[in-house]
Amino acid sequence: MTAHAILTAEEHGDLRIRTARGAALGDAIMAALVVPAEFRAVQGEYPILFRLDQAREGFTALALFGFESGENLFLRGQEWDATCRPLSVDIQPFLIGRSEDPDAPAQVHIDMDSPRIDNAGEGIRVFDEHGRPTPYLEAIAEKLGALDEGYRAAPAFFAALRRYDLLEPFTLQVALEDGSTNRLVGFHVIDEDKLRTLDGTALGALHAEGHLMPIFMALASLSNLSALIARKNRALGHG
Amino acid sequence: MDRLVSRIVIVGGGTAGWLAACSIAARADLAASPPLQVILVESPDIPTIGVGEGTWPTMRGTLARIGIAEPDFLLACDASFKQGTRFDGWRTGAAEDRYHHPFTTPLEGQPRDVVAAWAEQARERSFADAVGPQPHACTLGLAPRQRIMPDYAGALNYGYHLDAGKLAALLAHHATERLGVRHLRDHVEGVERATNGDIVAIRTRASGTIEGDLFLDCTGQAALLIGEHCRVPLIDRTAQLFNDRALAVQVPVAPDSPIASQTIGTAHSAGWIWDIGLPTRRGIGCVYASDFLSDDEAAASLARYIRAAAPDCDPGALAFRRLAFRSAHRERFWQGNCLAIGQSAGFLEPLEASAIVLIELSLDALLDNFPVERGAMDLHARRFNALFRYRWDRIVEFLKLHYLLSQRQEPYWRAHRDPASVPERLNELLRIWRHQPPSRTDFDAADEVFPAASYQYVLYGMGFPPPRPGPIAGNPASVAAGLRQVEHRARSLAAALPTNRSYVDALAAEHPAGPAPAPTLTPAPARLETL
Numbered sequence: 001m002t003a004h005a006i007l008t009a010e011e012h013g014d015l016r017i018r019t020a021r022g023a024a025l026g027d028a029i030m031a032a033l034v035v036p037a038e039f040r041a042v043q044g045e046y047p048i049l050f051r052l053d054q055a056r057e058g059f060t061a062l063a064l065f066g067f068e069s070g071e072n073l074f075l076r077g078q079e080w081d082a083t084c085r086p087l088s089v090d091i092q093p094f095l096i097g098r099s100e101d102p103d104a105p106a107q108v109h110i111d112m113d114s115p116r117i118d119n120a121g122e123g124i125r126v127f128d129e130h131g132r133p134t135p136y137l138e139a140i141a142e143k144l145g146a147l148d149e150g151y152r153a154a155p156a157f158f159a160a161l162r163r164y165d166l167l168e169p170f171t172l173q174v175a176l177e178d179g180s181t182n183r184l185v186g187f188h189v190i191d192e193d194k195l196r197t198l199d200g201t202a203l204g205a206l207h208a209e210g211h212l213m214p215i216f217m218a219l220a221s222l223s224n225l226s227a228l229i230a231r232k233n234r235a236l237g238h239g
Numbered sequence: 240m241d242r243l244v245s246r247i248v249i250v251g252g253g254t255a256g257w258l259a260a261c262s263i264a265a266r267a268d269l270a271a272s273p274p275l276q277v278i279l280v281e282s283p284d285i286p287t288i289g290v291g292e293g294t295w296p297t298m299r300g301t302l303a304r305i306g307i308a309e310p311d312f313l314l315a316c317d318a319s320f321k322q323g324t325r326f327d328g329w330r331t332g333a334a335e336d337r338y339h340h341p342f343t344t345p346l347e348g349q350p351r352d353v354v355a356a357w358a359e360q361a362r363e364r365s366f367a368d369a370v371g372p373q374p375h376a377c378t379l380g381l382a383p384r385q386r387i388m389p390d391y392a393g394a395l396n397y398g399y400h401l402d403a404g405k406l407a408a409l410l411a412h413h414a415t416e417r418l419g420v421r422h423l424r425d426h427v428e429g430v431e432r433a434t435n436g437d438i439v440a441i442r443t444r445a446s447g448t449i450e451g452d453l454f455l456d457c458t459g460q461a462a463l464l465i466g467e468h469c470r471v472p473l474i475d476r477t478a479q480l481f482n483d484r485a486l487a488v489q490v491p492v493a494p495d496s497p498i499a500s501q502t503i504g505t506a507h508s509a510g511w512i513w514d515i516g517l518p519t520r521r522g523i524g525c526v527y528a529s530d531f532l533s534d535d536e537a538a539a540s541l542a543r544y545i546r547a548a549a550p551d552c553d554p555g556a557l558a559f560r561r562l563a564f565r566s567a568h569r570e571r572f573w574q575g576n577c578l579a580i581g582q583s584a585g586f587l588e589p590l591e592a593s594a595i596v597l598i599e600l601s602l603d604a605l606l607d608n609f610p611v612e613r614g615a616m617d618l619h620a621r622r623f624n625a626l627f628r629y630r631w632d633r634i635v636e637f638l639k640l641h642y643l644l645s646q647r648q649e650p651y652w653r654a655h656r657d658p659a660s661v662p663e664r665l666n667e668l669l670r671i672w673r674h675q676p677p678s679r680t681d682f683d684a685a686d687e688v689f690p691a692a693s694y695q696y697v698l699y700g701m702g703f704p705p706p707r708p709g710p711i712a713g714n715p716a717s718v719a720a721g722l723r724q725v726e727h728r729a730r731s732l733a734a735a736l737p738t739n740r741s742y743v744d745a746l747a748a749e750h751p752a753g754p755a756p757a758p759t760l761t762p763a764p765a766r767l768e769t770l
C-alpha cells in the first residue's frame with residue numbers, strides 16, 4: 001500500500017497517466033467491481049454477476065469480461081470493444097482515500113505502482129502548467145465521486161437482496177465450438193422465480209428504496225452471457 | 240494520330256523531383272495500356288538545395304497517397320510537427336509583440352460573428368487564442384497528436400518541420416524500390432525538339448537520349464527546360480517583395496531540449512529571421528533586402544538572434560551559408576509538353592513556407608487533370624497556367640500583407656508600406672476589411688492557397704481594428720458558446736498531448752534502427768542509403 005499517495009499538484013504537477021487500453025496497462029482482467037448505481041449503464045454490455053466475498057459475509061457485484069482469470073474478451077490490442085466501462089476500471093490508477101473521520105471529504109489517491117503511471121511524457125496530464133486540475137482530472141474526480149457514492153449505497157442493496165433471499169447460486173455450462181464444455185461456477189444471480197413471487201408490499205418496499213431497478217437491470221444483463229460466449233468462440237478462432 | 244501520354248521524364252532530383260516521381264507513380268493505374276513510365280534524371284554533381292524545411296498540412300495527404308507510413312517519415316527526415324507560424328516583432332518590434340498564424344481554422348461561424356464575438360467578449364485574449372486552441376498548445380511545445388492515433392491524424396491541424404535533404408533521400412528510396420520509378424544519374428546536355436516546340440527527348444552525357452511525352456522541369460533555379468530551352472520569361476515580383484538575400488545556419492540542440500511547435504519568424508530592421516526546430520538542430524536564417532542591409536549587418540543580426548535564442552551556442556563557431564534569390568515566377572509554368580515544378584517555376588521568400596506546398600498543388604493539379612493525350616495538353620496547360628498565375632498572385636499578396644500593417648519605422652519597413660509597392664487587389668481588400676472581416680467572398684476560388692482564415696489571423700494579429708457594428712446586424716451571440724468551448728478544448732488538449740520532444744523520443748525508442756539524435760553540425764548518418 002506504500003505506493004498509494006494523496007494526489008497533490010505539488011507532488012504530481014508533471015504527472016501524466018497512460019489512458020490507452022491494453023493488457024500491459026492492467027486491463028487483462030476477467031471481471032471488475034460494479035456498484036448498483038451503475039447497473040443501468042453497464043447492463044447493455046456486460047453480464048452482472050454476484051459473488052460472496054471470501055469471508056462469506058457480504059456480496060459484491062461484478063461485470064464479467066471473460067471466463068477465466070486474466071481473460072478480458074472485450075480487449076483487442078489497444079481497444080476495449082464496448083461503449084462503456086465500469087467506473088472501477090475507468091478511474092484507474094486513482095482511488096478514493098478516506099481519513100479516519102467518516103465525515104471528512106474523500107481525497108483522490110493515486111497508485112504510483114500502476115503501469116498507468118507514465119514516464120515517457122505521452123500520457124494525459126493531471127495538472128496543468130499552473131497546477132490546476134486538467135479536464136481529465138475533473139472527469140476522474142467526478143467518476144470517483146460517483147463510485148464512492150455507489151459503493152456506500154451498495155450494502156443496503158445487498159441487505160435487501162438477502163432480506164428477500166433473491167440471490168441463488170449460478171452455474172453456467174459453456175459448450176464452446178472447439179468441442180469443449182466448460183462450467184462457470186462460484187457466482188450468484190438474481191433468483192428470478194423468487195422475484196416473481198414477491199407481493200406488492202415487498203415490491204413497493206424495494207422500489208421505495210431504489211433497489212427494484214438495479215435488480216431488473218442485473219437480470220437483464222444476463223442476456224449478455226451469450227454474446228460473451230460468442231466472443232470466446234471468436235477468440236478461439238471459431239464462429 | 241494522337242500519342243497517348245505515358246512516358247514522364249523528370250529532370251532534377253530535389254524535393255520537387257522526387258515528390259513528383261512518387262506522386263505520379265503512386266497514382267498510376269498499373270493496368271493501363273500503355274502503362275505510365277516515370278524516369279527521373281538527376282545530375283550526379285549538382286547538390287540539391289533544401290527549398291524549405293517547413294511544410295503545410297497538405298504534406299500529410301501527399302505522404303499518405305505516396306504510401307509512406309508516418310513514423311517512417313518522421314524518423315527518416317529528422318522531422319517534427321509544425322502547427323503554424325509565430326510572428327515576433329512584426330508590429331512594433333517590442334518585446335511582447337507577437338502573434339500566431341495557426342494551421343487550425345477558427346471556430347465555426349460567420350466570420351463577421353466570430354470576429355465580433357472576439358472583439359466584444361474576449362478582447363483580453365489574442366484573436367488566434369480566442370478562436371482556437373492551437374496557439375496554447377504551441378506555447379507549451381506540444382505535439383498535435385498522440386502516438387496511438389492513426390497515421391496522419393491529429394487533434395490539431397499540422398504539417399512538418401523536416402530535413403529537406405533527408406526527405407529527398409526517403410522519397411528517392413521509396414520511388415525506386417516501391418513505385419517502380421527509374422532513376423538515372425547523368426548530366427543533361429541538351430534537348431531535342433519537335434517543329435511545334437515540344438521536347439522530344441533530352442540528351443544525356445552517358446546514357447544517350449531519353450524520349451518522353453511529358454517533361455517535368457524540377458531543376459530548381461537553373462530552370463534547365465522551362466527557362467533555358469522553352470524561354471518562358473520570369474515575372475519579377477521584387478517591387479512588392481524586395482528581400483533578396485538569406486543567411487542560413489544550422490544550430491545544434493541538446494538531446495532533451497524542447498522542440499518548438501511552430502516556425503518562428505522574427506522581424507528585424509530590414510527583413511526577418513526564420514527559426515525552425517527539428518529534433519537534432521534548429522534551422523535559423525536571416526532573410527533581408529540587400530538594398531537596406533549589408534551582408535555584414537545581416538550576419539550581425541543573425542548572430543545576435545542566435546545568442547538570445549540559443550545561449551549555449553557560439554555563433555562564431557557556426558558556418559553561415561549565404562543565398563541570393565529574387566522573388567519571381569514564370570509567366571507560364573506549363574509550355575508545350577514541359578511543366579515546371581518547384582523553384583524552376585518561381586521562388587518567393589519563405590515567409591509562409593509556400594515552396595513545398597506549391598510543388599504539391601502543382602502535382603495535384605497535374606494528376607487531377609492529367610493530359611491523357613498530346614492533343615489535350617495545350618488545354619490543360621492553359622488551365623494550369625491560369626490557376627497558378629492566380630495562386631502566385633494571391634501568395635504575393637498574402638506575404639505582402641505581413642509587412643503592410645507594421646508600424647515599424649526603419650526605412651525598409653516604410654518602403655514596404657509605400658503604396659506603389661502594394662498590389663492593387665490587396666489595397667482594395669484592406670479597404671473592404673475596415674467594414675467586414677475577410678471571408679469566403681474575398682477568396683472564392685476552389686482550393687485557395689490561403690483561405691480567409693489566414694488573412695484574419697494576420698490582420699488581427701497585426702492589430703488591424705475589427706469592424707465596428709454597422710447597419711447590417713450580426714449575431715455574435717451565436718458563437719459565444721463556441722468561444723467558451725475553445726477555452727475548454729485548449730485545456731483538454733494541453734493535458735492530453737505530449738510534448739514534441741516526448742513524442743519524437745518515444746518514437747525513436749520504439750524504432751531503435753532510426754537515426755540517433757546527434758547534437759553536432761554534421762548531419763546524422765542517413766538511415767536510408769543514398770542512391
